[in-house]
Amino acid sequence: MKNETLRPVDRQVIALEVNGERTEMLLPVHKTLLEVLREDMGLTGTKHGCELGECGTCTVLVGGKPELSCLVLPIQVQGQAVTTVEGMAHGSQLHPLQQAFAELGAAQCGYCTPGILLAAKSLVETNPAPTRDEIREALAGNLCRCTGYSKILDAVSLAASRMG
Amino acid sequence: MKVVGKPLPKVDASAKVTGRAIYADDMLPPRTLHCRILRSPHPHARILSIDTSAARRIPGVLAVITGADLPVKFGILPVTQDERALEHEKVRYVGDPIAAVAATDEEIAAAACDAIAVEYDVLEPVMSIDAALREPKDERIQDYGGPNNIHKLVALEFGDVEGGFAHAETIREDVFFYQGNTHLPMEQHSAIATYLDGKVTLWSSTQVVHYVHRALSKVLELPMNRIRVIGAAHGGGFGGKTDPFAHEIIVCKLAMLTGRPVKCTLTREEVFYAHRGRHPVLMWVRTGVAKDGRITAMHFRTALDGGAYGSYGVASTFYTGALQTVTYDIPAYRFEGCRVFTNKPPCGPKRGHGTPQPRFALELHLEKIARDLGLDPVELKRRNFVQPNTRTVNWLRVTSCGLDECVDRVMQASGYATREKRIGHGMGFAVSTYLSGAGTAIYWNDMPHSEVQIKVDRGGVTAYCGAMDIGQGSDSVLATIVAEELGLQPADVRLVTADTDTTPIDLGSYSSRVTFMAGNAAVEAARKMRAMLVEATAAKMGCEASAVEVGDGRIGDFSFEEASVLAEARFGTLTSAGSYTPPRIAGPYKGSGVGPSPAYSYSACVVDLDADERTGLVSVNKIWIAHDVGRAINPLLVEGQVEGSVYMGLGEALMEEQTFRKGLHKWPSMLEYKSPTFLDMPEVQTFIVETVDPEGPYGAKEAGQGPLLPVPPALCSAVYDALGVWIDEIPVTPEKVLEALRRKSKGEPARYGPPMFPPIPYPPPIKVEPPPKDLDHASAAAI
């Protein structure tokens, strides 16, 4: 269980557009998008479960597509719109997916929820009436230990039908 | 009832779906230092020296501590205070903490850990139950317990076991193995501490703020009034955050030394080593049955691979023998249990704590007996079901019991009895039970197990309780109960929970106790508050209190707010309190504290699957589950608990394994440690059965653990139905199925499983007279 060794840090100015807001930051080049969102931008809605690209918890949207923010460097997403869970609601109005997750109890501990919401958002935007199997397929990279997935499937279906 | 029984959204749903719930690792106060822990690379070694001087010289390192800074031992059970936050004498598993660093960022902390030089005298590790039973080559892992690396031995006998076997028509013996697995919460453990004015504050992803509070007080040698523990939003526990952990103590100590906030979030690899998960258990069971299938006697032996420390292990050991009698009426019962120490991460409680393993064995064993006798397994089990309002041979009090109804529901819906019989397709059935909270506390005391306070003023209602919502929805249950009694909606009730400074004590989210115990405390507190509001309102209205109706936000002729003004004018500050102490129902014998619960939940399950003869692959088509929850205070949350339990049971049955090679975890990552994904999870049909328990709040019992238990045995019974082979050990991997098929084709026993149970030096059993079976007589006879 050897910890990483210390290395000198290169920094670079990065321009990011997150949830419609543009910012420039001086960042260590090796810092992941996950870390930058959480630690430098205070967007702690994005969670992590492994930081190795294995659990889907850190999913955000880049140009509307789901990406694992623990595997992405900010420099890779310069010039593209990044969406985190904080950017889903319209003002104080929950996104239909958020609404359905709340109503149907699809978030238990809620830790996997932001990542799953974003993966689901990408799905329903490209496929407005997904079947249960299509939802399963789209969310297969997102683990949840609480729900047994049933209520999440129900909630995505419900939200899709309301949005459609 | 206005809100109890309604499928309302959770009170924290919006916070969770917007990313605004604050989990421990989300906190980053100014000047926070990051902590990393140096852990043992050896499964078993004496520490000869620790040199931290190079680490201390690294710029950005503010503190380095070792075991000498935190020498006091702790542990969740008073009888096994065998852990140190940092070990400076001996390490007992890969991952045992040795030193900790606080630095200005995580990378510096990690580099400082690398710079710590530790000299070890490496000892022969003990890696299996068999090895632990033998004399150790070097030295024992712990200096208590024994002989050899045995931690705990128990032997109990209830009723006339020899006589029961003598009267049996058939006697059968079987051996089973339940592999260990881990909780794998999505949230890595995390804790952050601050220190100001001689007071420590800790936010942690724990299930049990009170027990962490106690452990901190002991190890930091501070009075409890100088320590505040707050449960942060919780990213999943399943029993894995029920021990006080080293990192929780370490960040407090580092905050005390540096005067700055200190945070430690375990890496995913560290979470696998922190563990405290399901014990691997080897089991042997011998049962005698009469011609009609009625059990005449049972003898059950277990051997638990405990890992390196005690944790909850003594309780886990008793649990492997406790609940067999709570589903089946066993007239004579002997239980012998043994837990051993091995050089692996300590095992502890995981969903079902110590009972899924024997449940697996028991259900399959009875199924085999039924087939020996040519009886339908469902029928044989039904003939032996316990009846409501009875006491089991080991003195457990059964009140409400919906076993029969649960079975009816899953039988009807699944069509089990008329299933299509063809090779490769099978259905399996099993039942189970679980506690609605342990009847005794972790440490013996006469105080309530849960306490709730309510404050009412012009600003509304606030309820205070130490209970920790770990995602199961305990906050929502509290709000619902208070709202029901005061005629409000759950959203009208403000909650303060899991904060040792501001909330009265609840023992925590374990053993499925919160709805039952905090729920009962909330009912009492809310009814007292309601009585004050009603009395003041009745006086104003000039009527009897009994004529005042409460509901829809009104108390009699007044709005709730007006009523609270009347009551405050009459009584002064409006506060009320309620508490819950479980009845003293433990039997008159040593060890009787593990097993009693004020009420038991019941489940029945049918699994439908296809099993491929060529590949050994099992694919589950559908699961039907019926759960006797007493009363569903919120059916949406109950379904969520049931579905989550089924999912976790299926993961254990098919793929999850916490196993080791040379002391190292074989797959300490989320990719390699297989758990069910969206694609692995079949449709689950859930039936809520309501038996309205006499003692539960509104009749409610537990929902969050029991429904896990029947899934692994039902799955193995379905595999037998499909392929005619018994897989007597989980997980049911394709290799095991193929091996069983190979043995079958060679005319060997068509089975994969442990060949034998090892000889274990159990002491002579403590003989216990069974209680009168009828509950009324039993309570009179009880102590």
Ligand code: FES
């Ligand atoms: S944190 Fe697990 S995939 Fe990114």
Ligand code: FES
């Ligand atoms: S809700 Fe807890 S992990 Fe998904």
